[in-house]
Amino acid sequence: MLSLWLPSLGFTVADHWITLVSSILFCYVMGWILYHLYFSPLAGYPGPFLARISSIPDFYWSLTGRRHLWIARNHQLYGDVVRFRPDGVLFKTPQAYRDIFHAKANVKRSQFYDMMTRHKNDQSTLTGTDPSLHAQKRRVLNTVFSDRSLRAMEPLLESHVARWCELLVDDHELEWSEARKMSEVCDYLVLDVLCDLCFGRAVNTKERGINLYRQIPHTIAFFLRILYPVPGSQPWLDPLVWLKHRGLDWLLGKITPPSVRFLYDFVDESLAQRLDLEARQETRQDMLHYLLRAKDPVTGLPGYTREALEAEAIMLTIAGSDTTSVIMAGFFFYIVRTPHAYTKLVHEIRNTFTTVEEIRGGPTLLASCPYLRACVDEAMRITPAGPSELPRTVLPGGITIDGEFIPEGTTVGVSHWSFYRNEEYFPDPDVYRPERWLVDPAAGVSAEDVARARSSCFPFTAGTTSCAGKNFALLELYMTIARTVWLYDMRLLPGDKTGVVGSEAAGVGEVFEVWDSYISLREGPMVQFRRRREVSII
Numbered sequence: 001m002l003s004l005w006l007p008s009l010g011f012t013v014a015d016h017w018i019t020l021v022s023s024i025l026f027c028y029v030m031g032w033i034l035y036h037l038y039f040s041p042l043a044g045y046p047g048p049f050l051a052r053i054s055s056i057p058d059f060y061w062s063l064t065g066r067r068h069l070w071i072a073r074n075h076q077l078y079g080d081v082v083r084f085r086p087d088g089v090l091f092k093t094p095q096a097y098r099d100i101f102h103a104k105a106n107v108k109r110s111q112f113y114d115m116m117t118r119h120k121n122d123q124s125t126l127t128g129t130d131p132s133l134h135a136q137k138r139r140v141l142n143t144v145f146s147d148r149s150l151r152a153m154e155p156l157l158e159s160h161v162a163r164w165c166e167l168l169v170d171d172h173e174l175e176w177s178e179a180r181k182m183s184e185v186c187d188y189l190v191l192d193v194l195c196d197l198c199f200g201r202a203v204n205t206k207e208r209g210i211n212l213y214r215q216i217p218h219t220i221a222f223f224l225r226i227l228y229p230v231p232g233s234q235p236w237l238d239p240l241v242w243l244k245h246r247g248l249d250w251l252l253g254k255i256t257p258p259s260v261r262f263l264y265d266f267v268d269e270s271l272a273q274r275l276d277l278e279a280r281q282e283t284r285q286d287m288l289h290y291l292l293r294a295k296d297p298v299t300g301l302p303g304y305t306r307e308a309l310e311a312e313a314i315m316l317t318i319a320g321s322d323t324t325s326v327i328m329a330g331f332f333f334y335i336v337r338t339p340h341a342y343t344k345l346v347h348e349i350r351n352t353f354t355t356v357e358e359i360r361g362g363p364t365l366l367a368s369c370p371y372l373r374a375c376v377d378e379a380m381r382i383t384p385a386g387p388s389e390l391p392r393t394v395l396p397g398g399i400t401i402d403g404e405f406i407p408e409g410t411t412v413g414v415s416h417w418s419f420y421r422n423e424e425y426f427p428d429p430d431v432y433r434p435e436r437w438l439v440d441p442a443a444g445v446s447a448e449d450v451a452r453a454r455s456s457c458f459p460f461t462a463g464t465t466s467c468a469g470k471n472f473a474l475l476e477l478y479m480t481i482a483r484t485v486w487l488y489d490m491r492l493l494p495g496d497k498t499g500v501v502g503s504e505a506a507g508v509g510e511v512f513e514v515w516d517s518y519i520s521l522r523e524g525p526m527v528q529f530r531r532r533r534e535v536s537i538i
Helices: 002-008 013-039 049-053 056-064 067-078 094-101 111-116 131-144 147-167 182-199 212-227 230-245 249-254 258-279 287-293 306-335 339-352 363-367 370-382 447-454 470-487
Strands: 081-085 088-091 107-109 392-394 399-401 404-406 411-414 488-492 514-517 519-522 526-531
Touching (some): 013 049, 049 056, 049 081, 056 067, 056 081, 094 399, 147 287, 182 470, 212 258, 212 514, 258 287, 258 306, 306 339, 306 370, 306 519, 339 370, 339 470
Parallel strands (some): 088 411
Antiparallel strands (some): 107 392, 488 526, 514 519
16 A cells, blocks of 8 residues: 555655755754764864855865965954864974974874875885884984984085076176076985985986976976875875775875886886995995984894885985975075075175185084074074965874863864964064074064074974985075075066065065975075175275
């Protein structure tokens, strides 16, 4: 009787199934929303309504390249702690940064880093999410960047910087050179240095003419643009990681874009060539030299297998190239727009060194050039190499961050763009002002002001996951800037607005525009150079 009655009302069995499934789905969605709004352990933290119940906003802003600005706006609206997705909160205070990144913090790298690996054995100090494995690898890597190894690698760095400086102007030029796009020429310098010091391979991207290897910085940017939105698409992340951990890397490898495959092949080929040199006992004092000979200082065992060497080589190529060139491009953007800073820097460099060859690593470069250091510190603050957070996942037992207990499984972090523009620590945060890093009571900058600024800026991160190559990166920045300033006058190409966001007319100073893709992607500035004229510094 029931089967006869239902059709008479215009219903079918399929209609009832659709109604049932729709009802279950509706109840599930409503339950999800109510849970995350009112019953989740993170329910008390403020944030945009949609972000509290869904990862869609985080995913969307990751795609746009403006995620760091979205986070900054949320901090302005909701305060120092923001819930940016159902399972994640971001902080903005120095104490929070220390709590998350100190050596014994109960966190690990999030699953996002697993997506940066090619297979389960492709674990480097950048991508490894296992805290104990990372600690072992980091101990070994610290021996590679010892003071002794840095001194041995310094002559190679000097030769590259000297050649780069030569190429900024043409031999016949007496007046201003053709404008150089600093985002590109800085990329080429850093890549050349890295390939020589890591692989003993000359790629010569800074030289004029067509060069196949110039696509490498663009490939890294493309690679990160693909991966960066992954954390915001959380429901899809677990299956992808599962595929990798089940040995199905070949499936993901089949869909690897050709440009990314070129990068992987380049690193593998370069490493093979370098290992062949070692086999023939043709040694040179570079990074691979120390990586090959590195031993775990705790166990005394060799530090790297062949697979581990490949992982570290890729890490050095990605992390070691783009991050340094971001800061370098940021420095040139601001220094040519800040006349008082430019004049003071030129005066300091040209009165400290009598010849350009004197500009090399050592105590003179830092002890006698405090304004140079301040200019670099300010460039690292105002143009962070990575504008958003380095995501960490809270481990069992939870963690207390700046007085707030955060439960297991939560994604936490501190967005560098917002953190470095906290007006409590950096007044006029969008203004390039190197003086904020120098104690000068006459200028109103106390020792407490400088200490407060340093407590709120960690360009090389902190704790066990801080950048092992920090000292080498700083040496490269100091040497490049000092030699360029000693040799040349420089100016912004008249009327050029490449890389500019904001304007004086709108009440906002000109800010170097970056796109957030884990690292800061950038364009410009366009700078002209001219052989120095002594009258310019008087």
